[in-house]
Amino acid sequence: MNKRDRSPRMSSDTSNKAIEHAIATLNLTSKVKLLSGARMFSLWSEPAIGLEEIVMSDGPTGVRGPLVVGGRVSCLLPNATLIAQSWNVDVMDEVGQILADEAEDQQTHVVLGPTVNLHRTPLGGRLFECFSEDPVLTGHLGAAYVRSLQKRGIGATPKHFLANESETERTTVDSVVSDSALRELYLLPFQIIVEDAQPWTIMASYNRINGTTATEHDQLLNKILKEEWGFDGLVMSDWLATKTAAESANGGLDLVMPGPDTPWSRSLEAAVVAGDVTEETINDHLRRLLRLAHRVGAFTGTRTWARNVPSPDSPTRREQLRRLAAGGMSVLVNRDRTLPLRKDSDDRIVVIGRHAIDTVAQGGGSAIVRPPHVISAAKGIIAALGEDRVTVVDGVQTRTQWLAANPDLVRDPVSGTRGARARTFDKEGKLLETRHLDVPELEISAESWAAGAASIELSADLAIANRAKMMIGSRGAGNWTISAPGHSESVRTPFHNGPGGGFFRPKSHAVPLEVEPGARITAVTDAEDENRLIGLVAEPALKNSAAAIRDAVAAAAGADTAIVVVGNTQEQETEGQDKDTLALPGDQDALVAAIAAVAKRTVVVVNAATPVLMPWIADVDAVLFAGLPGQEAGDAIAAALTGDIEPAGRLVTTFPARDGQGPAWSVTPRDGKLPYNEGTNVGYRGWSRSTDKPLFWFGHGLGYTEWEYKKAEITAIQEENVTAVEVTLGNAGGYPGTETVQVYRFADDPTVSPRLIGWCQVRLEPGEEATVEVSCDSRAQRVWHTPPCHWEEITGGRIVVARGLGDVRLELSLVQNTAVTAGT
Numbered sequence: 001m002n003k004r005d006r007s008p009r010m011s012s013d014t015s016n017k018a019i020e021h022a023i024a025t026l027n028l029t030s031k032v033k034l035l036s037g038a039r040m041f042s043l044w045s046e047p048a049i050g051l052e053e054i055v056m057s058d059g060p061t062g063v064r065g066p067l068v069v070g071g072r073v074s075c076l077l078p079n080a081t082l083i084a085q086s087w088n089v090d091v092m093d094e095v096g097q098i099l100a101d102e103a104e105d106q107q108t109h110v111v112l113g114p115t116v117n118l119h120r121t122p123l124g125g126r127l128f129e130c131f132s133e134d135p136v137l138t139g140h141l142g143a144a145y146v147r148s149l150q151k152r153g154i155g156a157t158p159k160h161f162l163a164n165e166s167e168t169e170r171t172t173v174d175s176v177v178s179d180s181a182l183r184e185l186y187l188l189p190f191q192i193i194v195e196d197a198q199p200w201t202i203m204a205s206y207n208r209i210n211g212t213t214a215t216e217h218d219q220l221l222n223k224i225l226k227e228e229w230g231f232d233g234l235v236m237s238d239w240l241a242t243k244t245a246a247e248s249a250n251g252g253l254d255l256v257m258p259g260p261d262t263p264w265s266r267s268l269e270a271a272v273v274a275g276d277v278t279e280e281t282i283n284d285h286l287r288r289l290l291r292l293a294h295r296v297g298a299f300t301g302t303r304t305w306a307r308n309v310p311s312p313d314s315p316t317r318r319e320q321l322r323r324l325a326a327g328g329m330s331v332l333v334n335r336d337r338t339l340p341l342r343k344d345s346d347d348r349i350v351v352i353g354r355h356a357i358d359t360v361a362q363g364g365g366s367a368i369v370r371p372p373h374v375i376s377a378a379k380g381i382i383a384a385l386g387e388d389r390v391t392v393v394d395g396v397q398t399r400t401q402w403l404a405a406n407p408d409l410v411r412d413p414v415s416g417t418r419g420a421r422a423r424t425f426d427k428e429g430k431l432l433e434t435r436h437l438d439v440p441e442l443e444i445s446a447e448s449w450a451a452g453a454a455s456i457e458l459s460a461d462l463a464i465a466n467r468a469k470m471m472i473g474s475r476g477a478g479n480w481t482i483s484a485p486g487h488s489e490s491v492r493t494p495f496h497n498g499p500g501g502g503f504f505r506p507k508s509h510a511v512p513l514e515v516e517p518g519a520r521i522t523a524v525t526d527a528e529d530e531n532r533l534i535g536l537v538a539e540p541a542l543k544n545s546a547a548a549i550r551d552a553v554a555a556a557a558g559a560d561t562a563i564v565v566v567g568n569t570q571e572q573e574t575e576g577q578d579k580d581t582l583a584l585p586g587d588q589d590a591l592v593a594a595i596a597a598v599a600k601r602t603v604v605v606v607n608a609a610t611p612v613l614m615p616w617i618a619d620v621d622a623v624l625f626a627g628l629p630g631q632e633a634g635d636a637i638a639a640a641l642t643g644d645i646e647p648a649g650r651l652v653t654t655f656p657a658r659d660g661q662g663p664a665w666s667v668t669p670r671d672g673k674l675p676y677n678e679g680t681n682v683g684y685r686g687w688s689r690s691t692d693k694p695l696f697w698f699g700h701g702l703g704y705t706e707w708e709y710k711k712a713e714i715t716a717i718q719e720e721n722v723t724a725v726e727v728t729l730g731n732a733g734g735y736p737g738t739e740t741v742q743v744y745r746f747a748d749d750p751t752v753s754p755r756l757i758g759w760c761q762v763r764l765e766p767g768e769e770a771t772v773e774v775s776c777d778s779r780a781q782r783v784w785h786t787p788p789c790h791w792e793e794i795t796g797g798r799i800v801v802a803r804g805l806g807d808v809r810l811e812l813s814l815v816q817n818t819a820v821t822a823g824t
Contacts, residue, residue: 018300019290022049023283031286032269037259040239040447041066043289044259051290052298055106056257059157060113060129060145061362061630062369063102066447068503069370069533070439075102075312075631076362076371078325079573080115081609082627084131085328085649085701087740087759089144096148096156098320103154104306109296110155110201112366116142116189119610119653120165120682121664122582128363128573128609128628132652133683133698134756135185136780139192146197153303155296158193160205160238162186162220166667166674167578171241173669174208177676182209183784183791184680187220191229192779200233200295204253206241212251215242221252234288239366239500246276254285313372318632323645325629325636330649330701331622338561338601338621340643340704340735341385347560349385351378352552352595353395353588354542355607356565359633363609365504365575370439371631377565377605380634384642393555396545396587399569402508404441404475404535410460412436413520420460420536424453441475441535444502444528458536459522462515469541473510476534477502478525480509485519487511495530496576502532504576510537545587553594562599563641564592567607573628578667581659582613592616605637611655614695625651643704648738650701650804654683657695663687685753688805699742699756699804705733705766709809712801720793721778722757722814727801729762730769738763743774744805745781747797754800755780 023031026049034051038044043054057063061077075098077083083095103111115126119133131138146156163175163186177186193199204221205214214220215237225231236255242248245267248256256262271277290299297303310316331339341349356378362368378392405420412421420440424432432453440460444450462470472487474480477495482488491509495501523536542548556562566588572579583589596602596619603622606612607629614623624647629636640647656662663678663686678686684698709729716724725743740761746754758776782791801810 015294019287019294022051022290023286025049028269028272028279028282031282032264032272034289035255035268035282035285036262036265037255037257039260040258040445050300051293054109054293054296054298056110056112057103057106057108058366059099059111060115061367063099063106063108063111064369065106065108067443068366068368069441069443070437070448071370072106073312073372074369075317075321076369076374077321078328078630079128079363079609079628080131081128081652082325082328082629082649084137084141084652085330085627087137087650088761089140091324091327092141092144093148094320094324096145097152098317100149100152100154101306101309104152105309107305108154109298110157111149112157112159112203114142114145114156114158115160116158116193117160117165118185118189118682120676121667122611122653122656122662123579123665123667124165125167125573125578126365126575127653129367129575133654134652135188136192136756136777137652139189142189143193143197146193146199150197150200153295153297155200155292157201157203157236158190158199159203161190161202161225162205162214163209163676164205164207167576168667169669169672170576171206172208172672174211174673175676176210176673178679179786179789180784181676181679185682187224188779194225194229194231198233200292202231202233202235204235204237204241206238213243215253216244216247216251218251226252232288232291234292246271249277249281249285254288312631321630322632322636322639325627325632326639326645326647328627328649329636329640329647330625330651331647331703332625332696332700333617333620333623334702335621338603339624339641341561341641343385343642347389348391348558349381349389349561349563350391350393350555350559351381351563351565352393352556353565353591354398355395355567356392357394359565360567360569360607360628361630361633362628363573363575364570366500367575374631375634377607377634377637380636380638381563381641383635384638384644391555391559393552394542394548395552396548396591397542398567398586398588399571401506401571402471402473402475402510402537402539404439405460405538407439409463409538410440410536411463413459413461420458422450423457424450425455425457427454441533443533445531454527455524456534457522457524458534459520460536460538462517462519462521462538464515464517467514467516469512470515471510471537471539471541472513472515472521473508473537474523474525474534475508475537476506476525477530477532478528478534481524482509482522484513484515484521487513495532500576502528502530505571505574506533508537512541545590549587549591549594552591553598556595556599559599561601561603562595563603563605564595565605565607566592568609568612573609582611582656583659584612589615593619596620603641605641611653613658617695625649643735646703646736646738648701648703648740650699650740651696652698654687654694654698655696661692661694663690680753684805685755688754693806697804697806699740699802700806701740703737703739705731705735705737707737707739707803708732709801710769712810712812714799714812714814715773718778720795721781722776722799723778724776725758725774725799725801725812726771727774727810728769728771731764731766734766736763736765740803741772741774742802742804743776744800744802745794745797746800747794752783752794757781
């Protein structure tokens, strides 16, 4: 069987007969058992009907496996917004193939991704995991991702259905959304994915939508998703989202995760016996589960798993991940052609910033994976430009919570190898188990080898060359006793509220200590009722901001170009918590302003996935928006800065110039409700109707060349829908480049928000010209009316061809079908 097509070969009729036979074979108790998870990330097998265990893994930018930390090494891809900035379905196909390889290597049947919620407000903590603020762009990228995984027989799971655009009170919040906004925005990406890619599973969210919990939402799950759209796959709950038995079973939920103890395992059978749920409803849920099992090769047949896939640190993977990351980066500002940097120059470069040394490769929460390495921006730039040209200077502190120690800084006290030691004890203090940790961090859960211990000890010897001041402590919730030479203390570190409070955004405690090489640090914690991550903290203590800025300014003053790397951390880009500002954490803005005041040229690299404020924007020469670039971060940043790989990305979110700007801002519910008062005017749609202009528009990105748009023509119309627009353009600059031609539709009716209806890409050499055809999606060219509940096509208006709505190039009247060059 071809490695690229491992879907089961059983015919549809044969599989349907086998599924119906299996349903008829099982009694009610056995049926209900199968509809809850067996463990955190797997489902029950049932040998009597040929059902094998189905294994799942969190995604969407890496296949992590069952452990949040301490598990196997996996590929860490660029984050979702950075990949989405490619605006390229072929990129999504390649991403899906990498994830499919990883899933096959781990014998995982279902990847829990993509995340296709919209960027409603830039404060959303989990936006880094989602594609964009636009439903059509999100839907088409998501569909390509799903198709790519599923053609390899790996199930994809678009999530979170529905209206889960922020994290504050996410398990209880009631998202109050108009029918028109639901249909035109929040349902649309899921509809595109269902219609164009037929996903095998979809995940229901935690929140309520207009008063009804997502896992019980008959209107959304049964009537729209399953009946109207014809979705024949399985709807699973988000983890611990299900609170009821009869209500959720009748409301369209098919599978409760995780297991084994769930509301369904406890009371669903009784609900059927009592007549609150019909057995045919149970049969339909089981039918969908067995259909999934058939599709992933876990029902009536043994799946063949791929072997010898490229390892996460193989040259093949490293090239792919470097190229994907660099290609999605976006040049936001480039005055006087500061970029790309010349590799053959003798110019002196200084690289400045905490993010240059501690480059953030991924966001926080359930999406995290353990990569084989993370290349820092400083190392990548040095490798590209040479040690003789590049000086590296640390910056200001950007974190308030400490991470687990870098394995390079610690050694296992028993083996002397890189890493740490973990020991577990029972209530009497008897040693249960001792293990080496490659990374000084440990998961405590039912899936972990440390489960059931009364106490856990983490220890390591410091692998530093000289006496130094270091931050020493512990990471993770719990009661801790922390010791180092000359120091001992006991502290309580609290959990975060909500599901996964011990996993997401773990708090830490550390104190500055003068320590010698080889000093042993130990942290002991008691058992807790909740699952959690724990770890040792040991990292060099940083200078205060004033001293750090002073040293950076001195270095920048003597260089030809200062590259300042700034950004967010997992404290801002994380599941489980939203932001309260778009300002860069710490004193990074002050650092950039100080450098820009003295440097000959200042290039800012923004190591963040979502919009940040840039009060220094007028004073710097270039800005590269680099996202969270994954394991090859530094090499990708260097490739983009030098032009080895064109940073052809276009923004997927509109950037406000200041806090509070934009059509939607607040993520804070009042009395448990979060009104989506902006209606359909999300992102660029709302900005286009305002006199207040953003810092950067959705779709913005300069690349390294110039583009001349010459003419456009509507070439296909079906009824009132524009289905194709032909655009002639040329590369008028000095570099080869990729252009993303964007087509928007504006209605005559001022109450109808403008919307992206299509785009395409073309790569041209300098002086080259081409005519491209942009296919336009009819599903974006209609409005939803309530009452009566029906679609109505947009009539009239105009077509806008643009590089984002801040750079409109051509306009076409739908009445005259004539092109007018923007500004003439």
